[in-house]
Amino acid sequence: MTITQLYYVLAVAEHKNFTLAAEKCFVTQPTLSMQIQKLEDELEVLIFDRSKKPIQLTEIGQKIVSQAKNIVNESDRIKDIVDQQKGFIGGEFKVGIIPTVMPTLLPMFLTNFVNRYPKVNLIIEEHNTEEIIKRLKNGHLDVAIAATPLEEDNLKEIVLYYEPFVAYIPENNRNFDKTEIDINDLDLDSILLLQDGHCFRDGILNLCKNKGNFTDTKFHIESGSFETLIKLADEGLGTTLLPYLHTLDLKEKDKLKLRHFKEPRPAREVSLIFPKSELKSHIIEALRSTIAGVIKGAIAFHNVEIISPLKNKKGVY
Template identity: 80%
Template structure:
């Protein structure tokens, strides 16, 4: 039994297809199939039911896959131990970032990180929270940056910063003349939201539910970007909420339409997320330190109320 054979088994279990699994492992399909067959012969069991489409794990195969995940991860930890002992911070590192954080946070820290850790090859993907959770658990991401708490088994969260919600209020809106607002000032019949699948949308829904509003039927205008929401608001179609960092790059005319919430300000918690058995914890710590250093100067709020990114029905 070899680590390579177990890795091939994990690939087939995930993709449920020998050809696709071979592509992902960068080997030919006959090579992958032969190694899995050798493992099955050695163990004298069938790991996969090849008669099913897509290919399915047998009962004993499911148990083998669960143990194989631990074995492959622990084997990878040996190189991680050596790297940490040598003080080496480098190699390929895959990071997922949610769409509402990527455009504001990434430009703030990426250049600093690259200069400080030139041997790390960052591979950054923009993913929804749901996709991030799946990829972290399947080993396709080393860590991610997303709104928390997510309360997911086998995932750890390190808080990076707290980012308040800020209202964007058009000039003709009743709350435009107020210096600070509350959720009661929001026009719930015409508030503009990101499309379903964005955790920032869930945060707004939860914020309003926390204030005892029944809002499910009110949110009708949706878009895939904050820029579009701002333009819709300027056209008199409603108000919207923005994450604080996104407001920093607005022009002065649009900044004049921003209204902060009264304390405690509703805010989202943004964290580094990674598997509990993550091998590259030294790179995660380096990423945390760089991000915390650049964000600390941009966000300084103390009296806040964390709004969950998980939709509450």
């Protein structure tokens, strides 16, 4: 039994196809199939039921895959131990970031991180929270940046910052003259939201659910970007809520339309998320410290009410 064979087994278990698994492992399909067959012969069991399409794990195969994940993780940990002992911070490092954080946070820390750790081959991917959780669990991401808490047993979270929701109120709105607002000041029938699949949207829905009973059907206009929501609001079609960091890049005339909520301000918690196995923990810490160094000057809110990012969850933290 070899670590390579276990890698191949995990690839087939994930993709449910020998050819695709071979492509992902950068080997030929016959090579991958032969190594898995050798492992099955050694163990005298069938790991995969090849008669089914797509290929399925056998009952014993499911148990083998579960243990194989542990073994592969532990073998990767040995590499981590050696790298940390040598003081080496480098190699491939995959980071997932949710769409509502990527455009504001990434430019703030990327140059600093690349300059400080030039030997790290940083691969950054944009995914929604659901896809990030899946990729972290499958080992396709080393770490992610997303709104938390996510309540995932196998994932660990380190808070980076708290980011308040800020209301964008057009001049023709009855709340425009207020210096601060409460969620009850907003007309729930005219709040403009991001499309379904964005956790920032779910946070707004959860915020409003804390204040009263209503159905999601009150929200009738959705868009894929904050820029479109702002334009729709300026056209008199409603109001919208923005994450604080996004408001920093607005034009001065648009900043005049921003209104903070009364304290405790509703906010999202943005964290680093990674598997509890803590592989590449030295690079994760390097990323955390880099972000912490640049975020301090941009955002420092303490009296906040953390709104859950979980879809259809009512409550705060």
